[in-house]
Amino acid sequence: MIEEYLPLAYLNAWEYCPRRFYLEYMLGEWAENEHIILGNHLHRNINEDSVIQEGEITIRQQQWVWSDRLQIAGIIDAVEECYGQLVPLEYKKGRMAQHLNDHFQLCAAGLCLEERTGKTIAYGEIFYHSNRRRQPVSFTEQLRQATEAAIAAAQSADQRPMPPPITQKKKCQACSLQSICLPFEVRHLSGENSHAQ
Numbered sequence: 001m002i003e004e005y006l007p008l009a010y011l012n013a014w015e016y017c018p019r020r021f022y023l024e025y026m027l028g029e030w031a032e033n034e035h036i037i038l039g040n041h042l043h044r045n046i047n048e049d050s051v052i053q054e055g056e057i058t059i060r061q062q063q064w065v066w067s068d069r070l071q072i073a074g075i076i077d078a079v080e081e082c083y084g085q086l087v088p089l090e091y092k093k094g095r096m097a098q099h100l101n102d103h104f105q106l107c108a109a110g111l112c113l114e115e116r117t118g119k120t121i122a123y124g125e126i127f128y129h130s131n132r133r134r135q136p137v138s139f140t141e142q143l144r145q146a147t148e149a150a151i152a153a154a155q156s157a158d159q160r161p162m163p164p165p166i167t168q169k170k171k172c173q174a175c176s177l178q179s180i181c182l183p184f185e186v187r188h189l190s191g192e193n194s195h196a197q
């Protein structure tokens with residue numbers, strides 16, 4: 001069982017692909033590609049601890065949060081406060097869609113914020129840079145349970161062998177660890193069809 005607090009960003013990696021999580025978090029592998037570099041570039045303006053006032057809304061950037069109950073910790077890109085209501089906000093470079101990995105990371109951040117403040121966080125928002133839209137994500141009971149299940153699964157990853165490559169070719173093509181993971185080669189050698197979508 002992993003004993004340190006699981007970083008929120010690695011929960012995102014777990015949901016994207018458990019093998020990627022294993023390579024990055026368990027084995028310390030790292031590689032950049034254009035998606036990573038673009039994501040870092042887009043974060044350059046929010047990677048500082050600052051407080052911005054926009055009318056009734058107070059925006060606190062780069063908020064460090066953690067949950068002792070769930071043993072997770074990390075930085076939320078921003079937390080907006082309006083009339084006492086807190087809304088965690090994450091910035092992502094892609095397009096608005098149902099990216100469950102982003103939802104899990106945001107929900108986990110919301111769970112941390114609830115534990116730290118004692119307030120109920122009803123929803124968070126993800127700003128997708130490609131289409132400049134903010135997507136609200138409700139922290140439903142179903143999402144909370146799924147997020148907590150993913151946290152528990154990621155935290156026990158060290159008790160299982162490295163997961164096999166996933167079968168979603170598009171994810172692998174966008175993954176910076178492809179040259180380390182060799183998903184198509186591994187699946188080919190194991191006799192699987194490596195061209196599944």
Ligand code: SF4
Binds near residue numbers: 177181
């Ligand atoms: S290349 Fe594919 S299987 Fe390998 S770590 Fe990346 S997403 Fe996972």
